[in-house]
Amino acid sequence: MKITLGALLLALLVSFCVHAQETSRDNTLNYRIVDTGVEDFYNNTSVISMPKQGEAFYGQDAQYKINIPSYTDNGDGTITDNMTGLMWQKVMGEKMSFEEAFQKAKALKLGGHHDWRVPSIKELYSLILFTGRVRGQRAIEPFIDKRYFNQPLGDPRIGEREIDAQIWTSTEYVGRTMRNDKTVFGVNFVDGRIKGYPKYNPRTQRSNKMYFRFVRGNKDYGKNSFIDNGNDTVTDVAAGLMWQKADSGKEMNWEKALEYAENLELGGYSDWRLPNAKELQSIVDYTRSLQTTDSAAINSVFETTEIRASERRKQYPYFWTSTTHLDGRNPYSSAVYIAFGEAQGKMHRRLMDVHGAGAQRSDPKAGNKEDYPRYFGPQGDVRYVFNYVRCVRSIKQ
Template sequence: MNFEYLKTTFSLLAVCSIMSCGDDTIDTADNGEDGGGEIGFTGLSYEIVDTGVLDFYDNDAIITASGVGDAFYGQDATYMGNQPSYTDNGDGTVTDNVTGLIWQQNMGDKMSYADAVAFVETFNLGGYSDWRIPTIKELYSLSNFTGRCFGDDAVDMFIDVDYFDQPIGDESIGEREIDGQTWSITEYVGRVMNGDEAVFGFNFVDGRLKSYPKYSPATGAPNTMYFRMVRGNTAYGENDFTDNGNGTITDHATGLMWQQADNGENYDWEHALAYAESLTLGGHSDWRMPNAKELQSIVDYTRSPQTTNSPAIAPLFTCTSILDYNGNPGQYGYYWSSSPLQDGPTPYTDAVYFCFGEAEGLMNGQLLDVHGAGAQRNDPKAGSTDNFPDTFGPQGDIRKVYNFIRCVRDTN
C-alpha cells in the first residue's frame, strides 16, 4: 500500500472539508463498537491542529513509509489530523481556520510578564480591543514540528513563517539565536530551579515548551520574552472529559478518546509505537501513539507534584508513580509522543515527550525541577540501559529513553 499517496489524499480531503463546511458542526457519535456507554456529541471547541509532519523516521534517519505491522509504523506522519490552515486578514492579524483563534501577526519587542499583562488591557489591532495573552494550550496550537535548530542556532522555525513573524535572539546583546521564546499567560503552579516563579512558554525557534523564570535569579530583575496576543474562541484549551467505565476516557472538546491508565511499562520509541498499534481496549483496536499536540491537550497545568502531590493531568487519569533520578519516591514519568524533534548534527535521533511529573535536571550536582510539570522536551529514540538515564544540556535535563505511553484514538 502506498502510504505517501494515502497521506496526500487525506490531506486534500481535509482541506476540502475545511473549505466546504459552513457551520463547523461535526457528528462524532460512536460507530457502534462496544464502547462502554461512550457519549456522542456534535461540535468541537478544542480542535487539535496537526503538527505538519510528513516525513517518516527510524531511530536516526528519514525512511520510506512503514506498512502495518512493520517497525516504526504509527508515527506522526502515519496519521493525518486537522491540517494547518491560516488566513492573513491584511490588518496585522491572522485567523487560524481550524481553531477559530485570531492572532497578532507581528509580536514586536520582548516584554516582562507584568508589562505584557498591562499592555494587553489597552491593545487594539485590526479594529478589535478584546485581545488577551494566550494560555499555553492556545499558544501551542500554533506550533509545528517540521522545524529544526542546531544547538544554539536557528535553522527552520516551529511556526508557519508564511503567516507569522518569528524573531530570533539578538547575539549582539549576548543572546543565543534560540532565545526567541514566547510566553503564555499560564504560570507554573510549582517552582523551578531554586524556588523561582515561572511562566510557561513555547520556543518557536527550538521546539520546546518550558516554564521560564519570571525574574533573573542573578539580579532579581524581570525577565523579558515575546508575546503574541490572541482573541476569539475563549473555550479553546478547556477539556470536557467523560470516564467511559471501560478503561477509556473521552474528551468531548477535542473528539479524542484516551487510555485511562498507562500500562506501567517503559519503552524506547520504536517499541512504544508497536505497543500502541497492538492495543485493544474498551472494544476498540484503532489505538495509536498521540502526536505532540494531542498529548499536550490532556496536560492539566493547574496540577503538579509540588502543589497537588499529583501528576499534571486530570484526576480521572492514572499515572504510574516512579522514583526520581536520585531514587526518591513521589515522582511521575515522561510520556512519548509520535512526533520528531530535529536538533543538532544528527537531527533525526530524537522524539518529543511530555513531563507529567517534574521536568528534572541535574545542575551543579543538585536535582531540580528545571522546566516544570507539563513541559515538553525530547529524548533519543533508542539507547542502551547501560547509558541511560543520563543528563544533557545547560540545565542538565534527565534523559531516560525508556518512557511511558498513553494511547489515543479518534471518537468519530
C-alpha cells in the same frame, strides 16, 4: 409493561450517549487539536519510506493526519486560525515583562478589535509545527508557519543565542523551578519546545522580559471536557479524542512505544495510536504538579504510574509522542516527550525541577537501558530514553 418500557428507554438513552460521543458534532469541538504538519517518516537515525502496518516504526506522526493547519491573513495585522477559531497578532512587538504584557493586551486595538488577551500555554502551542529544525543553539527552520507569523531570533550582538526568542504565555507554573523561582510557561518556536522560564532574574530580582503574541476569540480553547467511559477509557468531548485511562505501566523506547500503541485493544477498540506531540500536550493539567498536588500534571480521572527514577526520588514518567524532534547532530534520532512529572535536570550536582511539570522536550529514541538516566544540556536535562505511553484514538465525526 412499565418495566419493559423503562428498560427500553434506558437502553435507548445509553445508546444515544455512546453514539453522541462517537459522532461529536463540529460545534462541540471547542478544543480542536491542530496537526503538527509532519509528512516525513523516520526510524532511529534517518528518513525512511512510509512504513506499512505491521512493520517497524509504523504508527508515527505522519501516519495519521488530523486537523490540517489552515490560516487566513486578514490584511490588518491579524491572522485567523481556521481550525481553532483563534485570531492572532501577526507581528510581535519588542520583549516585555509579564506584567507589561497584560497591560499591552488590554490596550491593544489591532484590527479594530478590543478583546485581545495573553494566550494560555495550550492556545499558543496550537501554532507549533514540527516541520521546524534546529541544531543546538543554531536556528535552521522555525517551528511555526513563517508565511503567516513573524518569528525573530535571539541577537548575538547583545549576548543572546539564536534560540533566545521564547514567547511567554499567561500560564504560570503552580510549582517552582530551579532554586525556588516563580516561573512562567512559554513556547520556543525556534527550537520547538515548551519550558518554564523564571519570571524574575534570580540575581537582580528584576522582571525578565520575553516576546508575547496576543490572541482573541474562542475562549473555550484549551479547556478539556473529560468523561470516564467506565471501560478503562476516557473521552475528551471538547477535543474529539478518546484516551487510555491508565498508562502502559512500563517504560520502553520509541520504537516499542509505537508498537505498543498499534497493538493495543481496549474498551472494544483496536484503532489506538501513539499520540502526536500536540494531542498529548492537550491533556496536561497545568493546575496540578508533584510539588503542589502530589500528583502528575493530569486530571485525576486518569491513572498515572508513580516511579522512582533518577536518585530514587518520587516522580511521574515522561510520556512518548509519535513526533520526531528535528534537533542535534543527527536530527532524526530524538522524539518528543511530555513531562507529566517534574521536568528534571541536574545542576551543580543537585537534581531539581528545571522546566516545570507540563514541559515538552525530547529524548533519544533508543539506547542501552543500563546507560540511563543521563544528564544533558545547560540545565542538565534528565534523559530517560525509556519512557511511558498513554494511547489515543479519534472519535468518529
